[in-house]
Amino acid sequence: MRFPPLKALRSFEAAARHLSFSKAAEELFVTPAAVSHQVKALEDWLGVILFKRLNRAVILTNEGQNYVMGVRNGLEIIGAATEKIMLQDASGALHVDTLPSFAARWLLPRLSRFREAHPDIDVRLSASDHLTDFNREDVDVVIRYGHGHYPGLRVNKLLTEELMFPVCSPNLLEGKHPLRHPNDLKYHTLLHDDMRIDWQAWLAMAGVTGVDPKKGPSFNDSSMLLTAAMEGQGVALGRSTLAADDLMAGRLVQPFNIQPMQADHAYYIVSPEEAADRPRIAAFREWIMEEASVNSGRFKSRIEQA
Helix, strand or coil: CCCCCHHHHHHHHHHHHHCCHHHHHHHHCCCHHHHHHHHHHHHHHHCCCCEEECCCCEEECHHHHHHHHHHHHHHHHHHHHHHHHHHHHCCEEEEEEECHHHHHHHHHHHHHHHHHHCCCEEEEEEECCCCCCCCCCCCCEEEEEECCCCCCEEEEEEEECCEEEEEECHHHHCCCCCCCCHHHHHHCCEEECCCCHHHHHHHHHHCCCCCCCCCCCECCCHHHHHHHHHCCCCEEEEEHHHHHHHHHHCCCECCCCCCCEECCCEEEEEEEHHHCCCHHHHHHHHHHHHHHHHHHHHHHHHHHHC
């Protein structure tokens, strides 16, 4: 089955409806000469004359009258099918994969706002820390923590992890050995994530001696680490993104007024380049980047006021 060019069919249908190349050109946002060229190309392709050209008008030939109804019906069917598939892509399920700690501490508390803004999109959230193979896994979007080097994918920086600082339960500011100075850490338990080197670096930066940076329980998930700190089990090194909500709510406090240690990683939202502009993915990316912008601004203001 042979099909003429779609652009030529659209030009012909518009010209036939208006009986004017000029009005068709206005509708299609092209020049009358472009419409005339497309109609002539269609006539050459078909081997028939579709319009009689008069001095200031055009009229359909018998062949043109017979042809235009089929073309119009076909374009309407294509348009309806296109709209249907685009509406489907703008709704339905969106599979988002992210780190367990980021899901628990940052994304989940905000996800209801996305549902309110986009009730037709059902987010399926999974948590993992492995590199996603978009060709093999049923995942639309991932959020990862690193340097942002993901070749061949659409990558947008979401949140810069600028700060790292001790955090603890407010209860540790009181009692027999209240936390008032970094040297008071020798009376308290250090809580670690898998990167135990962080405490060593922070203690050195703060000039603290007499504290073993390797002692204390460790957790392979930052959300568990912060939960342990909130329960008063010790002092953790909090990262600006994951600790922000708990600090602003008062569940955690910063016991020392010391300049935070800089971190060089960030959170990135990543999706396949060829799918990045699909309505569901674009809507989620736009929403989460706006949330990140608001979150970052509020937390920086709080740090400046501390």
